[in-house]
Amino acid sequence: MFFSTVFFVQLITALLGTLGFAVLFRVRTKHLALAGACGIFTWLLYYTVIFLGGSLFLAAFVASAVATVFAECCARWRHAPAPVFLVPGTIPIVPGGALYYTMRYLLIGDFSLFAEYLMQALLVGIGIGGGIVAISVAVSLLPKKKQA
């Protein structure tokens, strides 16, 4: 089921988490709404791709690529650097859970589970980085005007 309880709980907490991080990163109040929207989009895409049966890597890649497009558009619209929206916006898909289990199984000494969660964390991390890079490269190929 797409619209499960988990969906709504994660939707709201992803927004709250993104906003909390946005304030920690000192995103000014007039950009908070867009930074929050970026977080929601990122998480929504990640959730949808996984729901449709995509891999963690694909989900992270698609979500962060779309988040980068969104952030670049916001940057041009609001005359602010793209990281203002992108950095808080990718927070909801940061693999905190996978990293915790990686660490936990390392400490317990269960190396097969350790390797599994480490791979998960790395795949999501590389997916996020790859998505951002793919779009950043595309943006840098666009006709040059001035810095955003």
Added chain:
Amino acid sequence: MNVQTTNSIAVGESTAELILRLALDVGEGMLKNGGEVSRVENTVARICRAWGADHVEVFSIISVINASVHMPNGTRSTQMRRIHATGTDMYKLELLNALSRDICEHKIAPEEVDARIGQIKRARAYHPYTAIPASAVAASAFAVFFGGGLSEALVALFIGALFGVIDLFATGRINDLAKTLVSAFVAGLLSSVAALLLGGADSGIIMIGTIMLLVPGVAFGTALRDLLCGDLIAGGLKTMQAILASLMIAFGYLLSMAVMGGAL
């Protein structure tokens, strides 16, 4: 000899020295507040060219900016900046970006730049204490996000607030890695104590929520981005930073486990 000391522009500073110093001030501010290395390099080069430089070379990594500039009048200058303590302040980054844009569009003369940079250094979007509620909300939101209930959310709220306090007092005083270690230790200790006291609370979920505040997820993302864009040295250094931060989290958690006697 009548030496003016009140003027911010140093006596005897050549054109090349002046414009490079100002361009580096902007670049340094960006790097200190979380700007990407490529942004810093582009900004410094663009500012120098906007002020008429013939030739600019900029090389930056996360802790150093090196730059060299040649002016048409024959003056030249090479300067470097060592950058300590970096944080993320998107408000300052935005203001510096706007300043750079104003310089490149010739809306502001070199003489006015010192004053603008001074203003930006003092500017703040939020009171420093807002870090406490912000990290409390973020930690408890992610505890629920990763499957926690009310008790996990409340404990994470408390630990998140504590992270905010640690952050306020530690930033600039102790090494960032040491701060991560202490935070992870505190989080591990408090979440297992809370799990013991509250019975039903899951210490793992609380840890995951609070760990989101420590995890170098963003750092790892930007490191990878730098690597793939060809900034190999900056990217490599950031990767090392992210790996070390992860190890510190694991180590802090391990210590808390040792103290609690494996009661997790």
